[in-house]
């Protein structure tokens with residue numbers, strides 16, 4: 858299965874954090890953006906619910922990035 862979130866290229870979280878913490882970002886991509894949790898992404902859920910993207914600091918699991 859090679860599914861990929863259509864938002865990956867413009868996802869604020871990855872744009873902001875990929876350079877700072879690429880290891881964690883890669884983990885999220887593997888799990889959410891291209892992985893088994895692709896339909897459980899809280900960022901996507903937020904965007905669908907409110908019509909705007911969430912804070913760049915919100916991680917795919919819904920927690921705020923801190924550090």
Ligand code: SF4
Pocket residue numbers: 862863864865866868870886889890891895898899900901916917
């Ligand atoms: S974090 Fe969520 S919205 Fe962003 S690219 Fe990954 S799956 Fe898509």
